[in-house]
Amino acid sequence: MRTAEVKRRFLAHFEARGHTVVPSAPLPAADPTLLFVNAGMVPFKPYMLGQETPPYTRAASVQKCVRTLDIDEVGKTTRHGTFFQMNGNFSFGDYFKEEAIRFAWDLVTAPLSEGGYGLDADRIWASVYREDDEAAGLWRDVIGLPAERIVRRGKADNFWSMGVPGPSGPCSELFYDRGPEFGREGGPEADEDRYMEFWNLVFMQYERGEGTGKDDYPIVGELPARNIDTGMGLERMAALLQGVDNLYEVDETRPILDRAAELTGKVYGARAAMDRHPDDVRLRVVADHVRTALMLIGDGVTPANEGRGYVLRRILRRAVRAMRLLGFADPALPELLPVARDTMAPSYPELAADFERIASAAYGEEDAFRATLRQGSALLDEALDATRGSLPASTAFRLHDTYGFPIDLTVEIAAERGLDVDVPGFRALMDEQRRRAKADAQAKKSGHADVGPFRAVLDESGPTEWLAYETLDTESTVQAIFRDGVPVTSAPDGSLAVVVLDRTPFYAESGGQDSDAGRLEASDAVAEVLDVQRPIKGLVTHLVRVTGGEIALGARVRAHVDPEWRLGARQAHSGTHVVHAALRQVLGPAALQSGSYNRPGYLRLDFAWRGGLSPAIRSEVEEAANVALRRDYPVDVRYMSLARAREIGALALFGETYDETVRVVEIGGAWSRELCGGTHVERAAQIGSIALTSEASVGAGRRRVEAVTGIEAFRYLARERDLVARVAEQVGAPRDELPERIAALVERLKTVERENRRLLDERTAGEAARLASGALDVAGVAYVGTATDADPRALARRVRDAIPARRPAVVAALAPKSLVIAVNDAARGRGLAAADLLRGVGRGGGGDDVAQGPVPESGADVLNVLADLIGSRVD
Known part of the structure; x- marks a missing residue:
């Protein structure tokens, strides 16, 4: 049975029993405590905690999951994998243990012809939490499972949580006996390879607190309602039904x-x-x-x-x-x-x-x-050659920070050579770098990272009435003031403060759009609004600089958005949508946005694409964008269900989590249709014009275009016009002849450079011949050691090649910053190798013929040291 069929039967089974089939959530988790969804219940966590009211009481899903805690074990055993799919059925205050057990048993034991999985009931075992007499009784008395196939286990095995504070509860696991060829008898506690776990029924009724490990955490209370959360490993069930050994051998892997x-x-x-x-x-x-x-x-x-x-x-x-x-x-x-x-x-x-x-x-x-790998491996090899015991954290950090060489790869390569890496020290350096970056970023925002005080304001005063779509001015009341993260009753003239209002017209930075600028005006005070943020859902904060008087708690203020700023922001955000649509029009649907930022007059947009855009393609994209402005497409904003938005093809930013009701912005109807919460113009022509200013790579498979809009686009094009005029004047050519004239000048410059290189080569050849003729005889080896300001690698090779090939030769060229050693075939036949000689007097890397490294501590005297070394090593 193919994995897709295993999935289909599961959903059909539970849909027939009153469950709403819920699509898998994206792998990037909305839960701030997780990077990825790591269990089927993660999307339903707010329902289980009572934070949100579920739209259904029963649900079933096949959730995509990623777990990376055991990534180093992947492949070493056949039980560890990073991506997996979790079939789950859920009850939110509806049914509990008995129904969950019945539903599971019916599906796995029903014949294939009746939509089940057809497992042999006599080979199924169940485990329960050691104190859960109710679950054990249900398996024995309701299902009829023999007592000897019901195993009681401790908290680490049969009490489930996400690994972080949240819902938890006792669980009952199902195992299938795959037969004696897979291991010894005795049930799951004897051999979990033979007795493969395939389903976990969690009776979710408690909330756990902070803790470590699978059993070292407190139970802080009961959940608002008793829930069911089950997880059947899709790949494990597929392995059983396909008769293969493990998850690596199913049809999807x-x-x-x-x-x-x-x-x-x-x-x-x-x-x-x-x-x-x-x-x-x-x-x-x-x-x-x-x-x-x-x-x-x-x-x-x-x-x-x-x-x-x-x-x-x-x-x-x-x-x-x-x-x-x-x-x-x-x-x-x-x-x-x-x-x-x-x-x-x-x-x-x-x-x-x-x-x-x-x-x-x-x-x-x-x-x-x-x-x-090409760049970092050579540097890592050099560092490992000089390492005894453990590679220093500073070296690992430099490889990561400067060359992009990942720490896990550094650790793996070092381990292959029997060496350790100071990973804790590396992590400390990384943490310090992150702290500095976070502190710098936070200082530019609210200056306050702890959201606890903001949550207290929200609990006491309620959410901010946000009116950025409706107006540029509101009459508002100051509900809270913070200075340096501390609540205060006022902010005096000249101070920086974070102000919370009961209602605001200011757009808070989100969706790639910068926040609004403007003023707060009280009867006897004025403050400039520098930044607007949403530190927590429902609350808007304003970073202000008081420029006159004193802003006081409880004061009535007029919140006023700078209309020119807002106009520029609307032009830039709508321009971002237009550029995105133009890219997709010219390059195709694969050129999908992966990030953006816009502020008044400026936008940048990252999109999926390999390889740079030619000047012709850039011009085509720019023209497609401006044609849309000339056609003055209408800009429409509509609210609809997320399902409807997807149905009509609205584009969403991958990995984002959206509410069930979403805001869709259309420019020219289907030409540009995106989910967006930003501010926009009413018609495309109000953007003015769009001028692309740059295009570059920002990572593997990602490109970035930058553009200016509105008056900034006009100013940019005016500067370009003036620049062309100045260049035309300097080269003495009409504007339409500039490309040919500049090409001719460049060609003349290349000709001069080629002539200079030819003369330099002639000089180097002459110098090489002179040095070769004066070679010293060291134990039968022609040795040349010389200091030079020229390219030491080129000179060393030239001198070596100028010495007759039958005569063993070693050449050392010492430049101000490096030492190069070149050895010919005859000398290598005498047991001399360039890399060995280099390591004998200093450090560096290379091969038997040529090696290069920094100038040794002995300086110019290294040339004499090398002569002695050659004499001692020659065969």
Whole structure:
């Protein structure tokens, strides 16, 4: 039974029993305590905590999940994987233990012909929490499971939580006996390879607090209602029904593994103890990581150096490096990712429709990693050569921060050479860098990172009445004032403060749009609004500089948005939508936005694309954008359900979480239709004009365009016109002849440079011949040691080649910043190697023929030291 069919039967079973089928949430978690959704119940957490009222009392889903805590174990065992799918049925204050147990039993034991999974009831075991007599009784008395197949286990095994404060409760796990060929008898406690867990029924009735581990946390109270949260591992059930050994061999994973084996010439599982053989481990890593990367990019995650993007980057690079260790040095992802797409598309058709964007991000990251490997590996090898015991944290941090060499790869390569890395020290340096960056960013915003005081204001005074769409002016009351994060009763002249109003017309920074600027005016005070933020949902804060008088708590103020600022912001945000639509019109739907920022008169937009845009393509995009302005497309704002927005093709930023009712902004109808909360013009012509100012790479598979709008676009084009006029005057040519005239000047410059290089080569050749003729004889080896201001590598090779090939020769060229040693074939035949000689007098790297390193501490005397070293080492 294919995995997609396992999924279909599960949803059909529960839909027939009154459950609402809920689509999988995106992998990037809305929960701030998580990077990714790591369990099927995560999207339902607010319902279980009583924070939100669920729109249904019963639900079923097949949720995409990613767990990376055990990423280093992936492939080493057949039970660990990063991406998996969790079938789940949920009850929010409706049914509880008995119904949950009945529903599960009916599905897994019903015959295939009746829509079930057809498992042998005599091979199913159940575990319960050691104190849960009710669940044990239900399995024994209602289902009829023999007492010897009901196992009681402790909190670590049978009391479930997300690993963070939140809903929790006792659970009952289902296991299937796969037979004696998989292990010894005795139930799950004897062998969990033979007795495979496939479903966990969680009786969610408590809230847990902070703690570590699976059992070291307090229960802080009961939930508002008793809930059911079950999780059936889709891949595990597929393995059982497909008769394969593990999750790497099901139909959604095995084809990737097989393609990797084919490319590398390996045979998976050909050896005894295959779980531990390095080749089989690496093939499993490839299969798991390629599929995980496909799903993460499909949900909008892009490779980066922080957060979710770093996890994706690490997964992609581990897959690529595993292929290299298996002997495949060519680009691997173009061979593997399409296979992953074909295996997953039956369950997730959007992967096929959006594959061009997904592939662009993945292939670009592999290209970048291959370049990183070339540059960073040489530096790491040099550092490891000089390491005894543990690589210093400062070296690992420099490799990461300067060259993009990931710490996990540094650790892996060092371990292969029997060396450690000071990882705690590296983490400390990374944390310090993050603290500085966070402090700098926070200082530019509210100056206050702790949201606790803001939450107290929200609880006491209620949410801010936000009127940015309706007006530029409000009469408001000051509800709170903070200075340096501390609540105060007033802010005097000249001070910076964060002010909370009961109602505001100011747009708070969000969705890529910068916040509004303007003023707060009281009867005897004025404050300039510098920044507007939403530190918590429902509350708007204003960072102000008091420029006259004193702003006091409880004062009535007039909040006034600068109308010119707002106009420029509206032009820029609508311009962002227009540029996005123009890019998709010219390049195709794969050129999908992955981030944006706009402020009055300026916009930048990041989008998925590999390779730079030619001047002709840039001009075409710019023209398409301005044609839309000339046509004066209407800009319409509509509110609708999220499902309806998706149905009509509204574009959303990947990875974002949206409410059920969303705001859709259309420019020219379907030409540009996006989910957006920003401020916009009423018609496209009000943008004025759009001028693209730059286009560049901002990461693997991502490009960035920058543009100016409105009056700023006019000023930009005026400056360009003036610049052309000045250049035309300086070169003495009409404007329309500038390209040809400048091309002729450049060609003349190249001719002069070529002549200079020719003369320099002649001089170097003459110098080389002179030095070669004066070579010293050191134990039968021609030795030249010389100081030079020229290129030491070129000179050393020239001198070496000027000495007869049959005569052993060593040449050392000492420049102000480096030492180069060149050795000919005859000298290598006498046991001399350039890299060995270099390490004998200093440090550096290279091969047997040429090596290079920094100037040794002995300085110019190193040339004499080398002569002695040659004499001692020559065979």
